[in-house]
Amino acid sequence: MSVAGSAPMLEVQNVARHFDVSKPILQRLIARERRRTLRAVDGISFDIPTGTTLSLVGESGCGKSTVARLVVGLYRPSFGRVLFDGQDLAEARADSAQRSRMQMIFQDPYASLNPRWRVVDIVAEPIRAFKLLKDKKAILARVGELLTQVGLSPLDGQKYPHEFSGGQRQRISIARALSSNPEFLVCDEPTSALDVSVQAQILNLMKELQTRLGLTYLFISHNLAVVRQVSDRIGVMYLGKLVELSPAESLFERPRHPYTRALMEAIPDLEMTGRQRIPVGGEVPSPITPPPGCTFHPRCPLANERCRVEVPVMKPANDAMVACHAVEEGRD
Amino acid sequence: MSLLQVKNLRVEFPTRRGTLVALDDVSFDIAPGEVLGVVGESGAGKSMTGAAIIGLLEPPGRIASGQILLEGQRIDNLPYEKMRRIRGRQIGAIFQDPLTTLNPLYTIGRQLVETITTHLPVGPGEAREKAIGWLELVGIPAARERIDSYPHEFSGGMRQRVVIALALCAEPKLIVADEPTTALDVSIQAQVIAMLKTLAREKGTAMMLVTHDMGVIAETADRVAVMYAGRISEIGPVRQLVRHARHPYSQGLMGSIPPLDRRVERLAQIDGAMPRLSAIPRGCAFNPRCPKVFDRCLVDRPELMDAGTTRAACWLYAEGAPA
Numbered sequence: 001m002s003v004a005g006s007a008p009m010l011e012v013q014n015v016a017r018h019f020d021v022s023k024p025i026l027q028r029l030i031a032r033e034r035r036r037t038l039r040a041v042d043g044i045s046f047d048i049p050t051g052t053t054l055s056l057v058g059e060s061g062c063g064k065s066t067v068a069r070l071v072v073g074l075y076r077p078s079f080g081r082v083l084f085d086g087q088d089l090a091e092a093r094a095d096s097a098q099r100s101r102m103q104m105i106f107q108d109p110y111a112s113l114n115p116r117w118r119v120v121d122i123v124a125e126p127i128r129a130f131k132l133l134k135d136k137k138a139i140l141a142r143v144g145e146l147l148t149q150v151g152l153s154p155l156d157g158q159k160y161p162h163e164f165s166g167g168q169r170q171r172i173s174i175a176r177a178l179s180s181n182p183e184f185l186v187c188d189e190p191t192s193a194l195d196v197s198v199q200a201q202i203l204n205l206m207k208e209l210q211t212r213l214g215l216t217y218l219f220i221s222h223n224l225a226v227v228r229q230v231s232d233r234i235g236v237m238y239l240g241k242l243v244e245l246s247p248a249e250s251l252f253e254r255p256r257h258p259y260t261r262a263l264m265e266a267i268p269d270l271e272m273t274g275r276q277r278i279p280v281g282g283e284v285p286s287p288i289t290p291p292p293g294c295t296f297h298p299r300c301p302l303a304n305e306r307c308r309v310e311v312p313v314m315k316p317a318n319d320a321m322v323a324c325h326a327v328e329e330g331r332d
Numbered sequence: 333m334s335l336l337q338v339k340n341l342r343v344e345f346p347t348r349r350g351t352l353v354a355l356d357d358v359s360f361d362i363a364p365g366e367v368l369g370v371v372g373e374s375g376a377g378k379s380m381t382g383a384a385i386i387g388l389l390e391p392p393g394r395i396a397s398g399q400i401l402l403e404g405q406r407i408d409n410l411p412y413e414k415m416r417r418i419r420g421r422q423i424g425a426i427f428q429d430p431l432t433t434l435n436p437l438y439t440i441g442r443q444l445v446e447t448i449t450t451h452l453p454v455g456p457g458e459a460r461e462k463a464i465g466w467l468e469l470v471g472i473p474a475a476r477e478r479i480d481s482y483p484h485e486f487s488g489g490m491r492q493r494v495v496i497a498l499a500l501c502a503e504p505k506l507i508v509a510d511e512p513t514t515a516l517d518v519s520i521q522a523q524v525i526a527m528l529k530t531l532a533r534e535k536g537t538a539m540m541l542v543t544h545d546m547g548v549i550a551e552t553a554d555r556v557a558v559m560y561a562g563r564i565s566e567i568g569p570v571r572q573l574v575r576h577a578r579h580p581y582s583q584g585l586m587g588s589i590p591p592l593d594r595r596v597e598r599l600a601q602i603d604g605a606m607p608r609l610s611a612i613p614r615g616c617a618f619n620p621r622c623p624k625v626f627d628r629c630l631v632d633r634p635e636l637m638d639a640g641t642t643r644a645a646c647w648l649y650a651e652g653a654p655a
Contacts (some may be wrong), residue, residue, distance in 0.1 A: 059517035165605040194375035195544060200588035200601040207598070222518065225590040229599060244609070249595070266522040267592055268547025270574060283489050285521060 015080035058237035109169030120157030167198030246320030334361035341398035369553030424499035453500035489520035568642025
């Protein structure tokens with residue numbers, strides 16, 4: 001959306017998050033089962049330059065929401081490091097001044113706002129928590145300013161969340177997120193619970209705010225069309241791994257990884273050119289027992305013997321990074 | 333003749349603070365083998381229309397006036413037991429969430445066989461063979477082995493296929509599908525849509541497809557009805573409606589869909605939100621958000637009228653409208 005800054009706001013270095021989903025120990029011993037690990041995120045790396053937007057896309061269960069939670073410190077990585085503005089995330093989280101620089105917007109505006117609080121208290125909560133302003137009048141004035149900024153009226157502060165529609169609630173979530181003057185926002189599916197005309201309002205608002213306040217976004221979505229409108233760069237995830245990381249425009253003009261192509265192919269066509277869509281066969285396998293080699297190989301039209309055995313790593317392909325043997329060998 | 337006719341349907345919800353009109357003067361029809369898409373934002377009344385047709389309105393909602401006819405026979409005023417027989421046999425229903433549609437305590441085979449033997453004159457053995465046939469048709473691999481599995485043993489996409497098989501197995505003439513692909517991932521969604529479309533064509537089944545996803549409509553439907561605040565605001569052939577919508581609301585709706593093939597700096601948006609049922613404005617319900625509003629819209633409520641390629645409820649297409 002804006003010109004890439006110099007230093008990255010966020011660096012994610014080979015981060016993994018595994019969850020232990022084994023049965024209780026006694027049951028396991030009796031049934032002689034091994035521990036079972038869910039590799040929700042399995043070694044991914046990317047960075048987000050200041051003032052830009054990186055989007056992560058993928059189907060449900062690919063690990064994109066886990067990445068969002070890792071990046072704001074709601075989960076600790078099992079391996080790897082997350083650097084926020086050059087500082088280790090665990091350290092940054094311990095320092096409230098640093099912590100106030102990152103905020104999160106959640107998917108469901110019906111669940112993320114406390115129904116018993118007035119909007120003014122919801123929006124003021126981060127201001128009070130970080131002790132940014134002491135004076136009651138100053139807090140009220142600041143809340144009014146924030147509500148105006150997201151297209152609501154300062155008078156709306158006296159209402160409760162149930163008096164607002166879904167889109168207005170998401171505006172309240174954004175106002176709350178902005179109240180601690182953050183520079184980095186993690187947006188986990190911020191529009192997927194909204195109707196399409198309201199989605200356009202929220203996307204426009206997020207773009208405006210980015211230009212005006214110089215925000216850096218990590219944007220999580222399953223909707224490629226939405227992602228195209230907001231991103232500078234896009235990472236495509238499949239079963240806990242990044243399979244392609246590319247500047248937004250080249251991803252759409254020339255998708256390289258077979259999974260990226262399949263995703264684009266699967267989107268219903270509004271232009272009604274009458275083209276025959278070729279749906280991707282099969283479904284996402286279980287992340288507890290992922291297939292060997294490239295995890296996409298059972299669904300991939302380009303898979304060969306090497307794909308079934310050897311795990312592909314991210315390698316540069318023009319201006320993008322792709323983890324695919326077929327692309328690397330030029331078989332695509 | 334139309335398979336399904338809905339005439340001036342009005343659904344009301346009596347509440348302590350007065351009666352809410354959830355559907356007002358909704359009329360349309362569906363021909364055999366035709367797919368009618370119904371779109372609109374949440375709360376517009378699309379699911380309510382589907383629920384009224386299959387006779388499953390949530391109380392205290394009730395049909396206050398109007399008629400629903402299936403093959404010329406009224407089905408809106410039937411006693412519960414009679415309607416129950418029609419539902420399933422003549423009208424199949426597919427809902428959004430495949431987890432809540434299937435009974436988790438019964439194998440999918442038992443649920444299919446039960447449905448088939450209830451509605452068709454076949455014995456259990458033959459019904460089981462038919463059930464396997466349906467599972468194969470909806471694309472469940474190794475159907476013969478998996479028929480005795482429980483719903484939880486299937487993934488989301490597979491479960492939705494089972495739900496579709498369940499809706500189709502009594503060979504109904506009409507299918508009401510309410511957001512059948514919304515709970516599914518895009519790659520699965522494409523498979524399910526393609527399958528539904530083929531099945532409807534092959535069997536000559538009429539379908540009412542309720543969804544908020546215009547892409548799904550554009551690929552599947554023959555005609556589209558756009559709903560707003562409990563009324564149909566525009567209805568017409570899918571191609572015309574998607575490319576050259578006439579009603580300002582439909583135009584706004586189409587414009588706000590993020591395009592996949594290019595990046596736009598600012599998406600078209602419709603300001604404001606749909607009114608609540610308790611506060612529907614006088615005149616055209618869309619008038620507070622309409623960019624082309626003029627004096628008549630504030631006073632008179634427009635009916636569907638000829639707007640060239642489609643029929644739209646908009647005074648712009650009446651005589652004497654401002655140019």
